[in-house]
Amino acid sequence: MIEIKNLHKSYHMGANSLHVLKGINFKVSEGEMVSIMGSSGSGKSTLLNILGILDEADEGTYNLDGTLIKNLNEKVAARYRNKFLGFIFQSFNLINYKSALENVAMPLYYQGVKRNIRVEKAMHYLEKVGLADWASHLPNELSGGQKQRVAIARALASDPKVLLADEPTGALDTKTSYEVMELIQGINDEGKTILIVTHEDDIAHMTKRIVNLKDGIIIDDSVVTQVRAKREAYV
Amino acid sequence: MFNIERWQEIFEAIRKNKLRTFLTGLSVASGIFILVILLAIGQGMSNGIAKEFENDATNRISVWTNVTSVEYKGLNPGRIIEMDNRDYEMAVNKNSDKLELKSGVYSRWGQLTSYKKESGSYRVEGVRGDYQFLENETLVIGRYINENDLNSFEKNAVIGNQVYLDLFKGKDAIGEYVEIAGIKFKVVGVYTDPGGEREETRIFIPLTTAQRVYNAGDKLRSLAFTLEKHDNYEGALAASEAFSAELTADLKAKHTIAPADERAVNVNNTLENTKRFYDLNNMIRWFFWGVGICTIIAGIVGVSNIMLIIVKERTKEIGVRKAIGAQPWSIIGMILHESIFVTAIAGFVGLIFSLLLLQLVGPFIETDYIRNPSVDFSVAITTVIILVVAGAVAGFFPAYRAANIKPIEALRDE
Numbered sequence: 018m019i020e021i022k023n024l025h026k027s028y029h030m031g032a033n034s035l036h037v038l039k040g041i042n043f044k045v046s047e048g049e050m051v052s053i054m055g056s057s058g059s060g061k062s063t064l065l066n067i068l069g070i071l072d073e074a075d076e077g078t079y080n081l082d083g084t085l086i087k088n089l090n091e092k093v094a095a096r097y098r099n100k101f102l103g104f105i106f107q108s109f110n111l112i113n114y115k116s117a118l119e120n121v122a123m124p125l126y127y128q129g130v131k132r133n134i135r136v137e138k139a140m141h142y143l144e145k146v147g148l149a150d151w152a153s154h155l156p157n158e159l160s161g162g163q164k165q166r167v168a169i170a171r172a173l174a175s176d177p178k179v180l181l182a183d184e185p186t187g188a189l190d191t192k193t194s195y196e197v198m199e200l201i202q203g204i205n206d207e208g209k210t211i212l213i214v215t216h217e218d219d220i221a222h223m224t225k226r227i228v229n230l231k232d233g234i235i236i237d238d239s240v241v242t243q244v245r246a247k248r249e250a251y252v
Numbered sequence: 253m254f255n256i257e258r259w260q261e262i263f264e265a266i267r268k269n270k271l272r273t274f275l276t277g278l279s280v281a282s283g284i285f286i287l288v289i290l291l292a293i294g295q296g297m298s299n300g301i302a303k304e305f306e307n308d309a310t311n312r313i314s315v316w317t318n319v320t321s322v323e324y325k326g327l328n329p330g331r332i333i334e335m336d337n338r339d340y341e342m343a344v345n346k347n348s349d350k351l352e353l354k355s356g357v358y359s360r361w362g363q364l365t366s367y368k369k370e371s372g373s374y375r376v377e378g379v380r381g382d383y384q385f386l387e388n389e390t391l392v393i394g395r396y397i398n399e400n401d402l403n404s405f406e407k408n409a410v411i412g413n414q415v416y417l418d419l420f421k422g423k424d425a426i427g428e429y430v431e432i433a434g435i436k437f438k439v440v441g442v443y444t445d446p447g448g449e450r451e452e453t454r455i456f457i458p459l460t461t462a463q464r465v466y467n468a469g470d471k472l473r474s475l476a477f478t479l480e481k482h483d484n485y486e487g488a489l490a491a492s493e494a495f496s497a498e499l500t501a502d503l504k505a506k507h508t509i510a511p512a513d514e515r516a517v518n519v520n521n522t523l524e525n526t527k528r529f530y531d532l533n534n535m536i537r538w539f540f541w542g543v544g545i546c547t548i549i550a551g552i553v554g555v556s557n558i559m560l561i562i563v564k565e566r567t568k569e570i571g572v573r574k575a576i577g578a579q580p581w582s583i584i585g586m587i588l589h590e591s592i593f594v595t596a597i598a599g600f601v602g603l604i605f606s607l608l609l610l611q612l613v614g615p616f617i618e619t620d621y622i623r624n625p626s627v628d629f630s631v632a633i634t635t636v637i638i639l640v641v642a643g644a645v646a647g648f649f650p651a652y653r654a655a656n657i658k659p660i661e662a663l664r665d666e
Contacts, residue, residue, distance in 0.1 A: 071575060071660040091580045091655075099577020110572045110663065114264040126257060127577040175577065 018178060018210050019045040019068065024077035026063055037063045038074070039233035045179075045212065050205040050243075052213045052221040055230035062183065064230070065214045069102055069181045070094050082178050099127055103172030107184035109164040111156040117167045118143060118152040124175035142170040146200060162193035169200060173209075180204065182213045186220055198223045199246035219244070262590045265562070276558040277598030280642070283551030284602030284635060287544030288627055292610050294540040296617065296625030298533050303446070303623055309353065309386050309478050311488060313496055314520040315503070316474040324510035333507050333516050337470040342506070343477070343499055350495065352480050355380040356472040358462045360433075365455060367419040367430045374415055375454045376432055378462020384410075386476045387445060392416075394426045394441030401458040408461075409437040412452035413444045432457075435465055492523050548642055551595075555646035559591050563654040570654050571662020580655040587654050591647025592640060599639035603632065 026038040037060045045051055055061040066072035067079065070086055079086045081101055089097065103124075104110075111120045122139035130138070143149050146166040148159075156164055165185060172180055185201065186194035198220060205211050205225075213224060221227050222244045229237035266273045317333040340356040359377040366372075377383075384396040392413060401408050409430060416425055429436045437457060445451035463470060479495055482488035496519045501511070509516045563570070570583055607627070614625050 066660050069575070071658075071663070095574060095577050095579045098575060104575050106663070110568070110575075112569055112572065114268060123573070124576045127573075127579070127582065132256070171576065 018047045018049075018082055019043070019212075020078075020080040021068075022078045024064075024067065024074050024079065026060075026067065026072070026074050037233055038067075041077070041233075041235060043228065043235065043238075045210060047178075047210055048205070048208050049226060050202070050211045050213075050224045051226045051228060052215055052224040053228045053230060054216060054218075054221050056216065058232075059230040060233045061214050061230045065181055065183055065212065068179075068212065069104060070098050095127075099124060099175055101178045103175065103177035103180045105165070105168050105172050105180065105182035105185045107187040109156070109161075109168045109188070111164055111167055111171075113156050116153050116155055117148060117159065117170075120156070120167055121170045121174050124171060128175060139170070139174060142173050143167070145173070146170045160193075161189050162196055165189065165193075165197050166200065169197070169204070173204065178210060180209055180211045182211065184215055185213060186215070186217065194220065195246045202243075202246055258586065258589055261586060262593055265566075265590060266594070269562075272558060272561075273594060276555050276594055277601070279554035280548075280551040280595050280598040280639075281602035281605070283548040284599045284639065285606045286547045287635060287638075288603060288606035288631075289609070289625075290540040290544045291631055292606070292614065292625035292627050293622060294537050295627060296614075296622040297536055299623040299625075300619070300621045301529050301533055303448075308388055308447075308522060310522060310526060311478045311481075311492060312386055312520075312522045313477045313479070313492055313499075314474055314522075315476075315499060316518050317503075317507075318515050318518060320509055320513055321515040322510040322513040324513070325508055327508060333509065335472045335475065335503070337472065339503060339506065340472060340475055342502065343475060346502070347495065350479050350491070351477055353382040353386050353476075353478040355383040355386060355476050356459055357383070357474045357476060358459055358466070358468055358471060359473050360462075360466060363433050363455070365415070365419070365430055365432045367428065370419045370421070372415065372418045372453075374412075376462070377454060377456050378459040379456050380459055383456065383476065384443070386478065387451070388447075389443040389445050392442045392444050394439070396441055396443070397456055397458050402460045405461045405464055406458055407435065407437045407465075408440045408458065410441040410443055410456040411439055412454050413442060414449050414452035415455060416442045418453075430455075433465070489523050489527065492521055496521050545638075548638060552642045552646045555591060555595055555643070556649060559587060559647055559650035560653070562590070563587060563650045563657075566654075567657055567662045570657050571659045574657070574659035575663065583655045584651040587651035588644060588647040591650070592643035595643030595646060596639055599635070599642070603635060607632070 021041055021043045024038050024041040024043075025036075028035045028037060041064060053061045053064060063072065067074050070089065081097070084097070086097065112123070115123070118136065118139050121142055122135045125135040125138055140149065140152060143152055146169055148163060148166055148170070151159060151163060156167070159167065180201075182201070186197055189197060201211060201213070202223060211224075213220070215221055222241055223246050224241070225243050226238070226240050228235055315335075317335055320327070320329050320331045320333060323329050337356065344351065344354055357377055357379055359375060361375050362373045363376040364371060365374050365376075379397060380402060381396060381398050384391075394410070396410055397408065400406065409432070411419075411425070411430070419425075419430060420428070425439045425442060428439050430439060431437075432455065443452075462468070477495075479488070479492055482491060500517050500519055503509070503517050504511055504513065507516070573583065610626055617623070617625055
């Protein structure tokens with residue numbers, strides 16, 4: 018599903034150049050649930066941005082579902098993001114003047130789906146995350162956990178190949194975090210490939226594989242026994 | 253354009269920022285308001301100038317004399333030059349094939365005129381029958397001065413509509429006698445003049461009668477002519493200039509006036525003035541358009557500025573939209589749409605307010621130089637087009653900027 022080879026990325030700030038990724042080789046197959054860990058500055062967010070076609074690597078190749086991602090113009094990049102990827106952000110990034118339903122329907126709007134089908138599909142995904150009753154509410158009327166569920170529904174709406182989550186529980190308390198992770202695990206159980214960037218150990222162990230990044234290189238990549246969030250939540 | 257979602261987004265954005273949108277709109281609305289008012293004033297000035305020209309026949313040539321200003325052949329400057337019937341006859345005989353209308357005039361200012369208990373002071377002019385058309389006058393009732401009046405020194409008078417209203421107060425005037433400077437004249441006609449009140453406070457009597465009543469002998473105060481019609485304006489202008497020059501030269505020769513004397517003989521060629529005024533008119537019009545457009549540009553810059561701020565504020569939202577698959581053109585469309593919508597609505601408000609003001613106040617503005625300021629339909633349409641273009645221009649740069657925002661940077665923007 019995802020295959021990257023010898024990925025390099027530097028940031029230039031004036032005369033200084035910061036080499037963030039120093040040759041990453043990494044492969045994710047369909048249906049995997051991978052967490053990317055590392056301290057701040059390890060390059061994990063940069064890696065996720067490159068995987069999310071939000072940023073481009075200086076060197077190396079990136080294959081997403083058999084498509085080479087290289088030198089894309091903004092138009093094609095937007096289409097690939099819409100087709101292949103679903104994003105979940107730490108700060109939810111819902112559009113605050115749109116209702117939960119409209120937020121979920123937005124990726125479909127950019128796919129050119131007709132309005133009534135859009136609403137129907139969006140409603141389906143809201144039901145899936147257990148927020149059907151909140152469809153007409155604005156984001157500021159929802160709790161943090163609910164907002165993240167809406168964001169997950171939005172990420173799923175375009176039926177992407179890969180879900181990319183950047184610290185999805187970073188702004189949530191432990192209980193809510195586990196509820197959100199339970200939802201994400203459920204989605205993974207249905208076969209969706211999921212990548213999560215996190216620095217929390219317990220969250221990382223709720224995935225099936227942990228990739229550890231340090232100073233721009235992978236220092237450890239191991240399969241772990243998945244801890245089910247549901248059980249954990251009631252401890 | 254007809255996308256409900258897009259409209260919803262615009263209304264949401266406007267609802268969230270009422271004050272900002274209002275201020276933006278105000279700058280555009282006032283720009284359009286000023287443009288329309290300026291154009292209307294320009295139109296009013298044209299109307300006023302056109303009105304001035306309706307006073308007299310458009311191709312009228314008037315000649316009057318003054319004191320000499322240059323010494324000539326041993327004669328001192330300061331001599332009073334007076335024309336007489338022989339000057340008139342000379343001009344008429346020499347140009348009999350070219351002249352259409354002709355009249356000598358002997359006039360007196362401020363003649364006390366009374367009818368029963370009503371009285372007023374009016375200008376009295378002794379004229380020939382042609383003078384009606386030289387002054388562009390229309391008879392309301394009765395007849396004008398005719399040949400018979402001139403030949404038999406009839407004491408008949410044609411009075412202006414204003415004189416009629418002053419003295420007769422709406423009663424029947426034809427056949428009644430008015431007393432002018434102590435002599436009774438029979439009213440034979442009432443005229444109206446497009447020049448309005450000022451031109452209608454005059455009384456016309458036969459030229460011969462006037463010369464006799466005022467003991468003027470055969471003196472004339474002025475001459476008035478029009479030339480035969482020409483096919484085109486240039487031809488008419490050339491002919492009337494040639495005629496004016498020749499007549500001036502003849503009069504100077506006859507009255508022993510230095511050819512270089514600019515004051516002694518005056519010729520007013522209406523056709524020449526018409527051209528000058530039309531040129532002036534055009535200049536006024538261009539000036540007003542220029543100022544108006546500059547005002548709108550100020551408005552556009554205002555809208556552009558506000559839209560840039562909106563883009564800045566919505567950077568994160570734009571980033572999110574791009575991350576979930578928004579194409580650059582859809583972002584451009586969103587910003588442009590909002591900009592055009594705000595300018596168009598605000599512009600229409602300005603347009604409506606200015607048109608209302610013109611409707612309410614315009615008809616009451618009747619000075620000598622501005623008359624009935626108004627704008628016509630084509631100007632209104634032009635401003636609407638300007639508005640839409642202005643909205644698009646105002647929105648383009650912010651939209652372009654928005655489309656170029658990298659989602660990664662936008663998402664980092666807190």
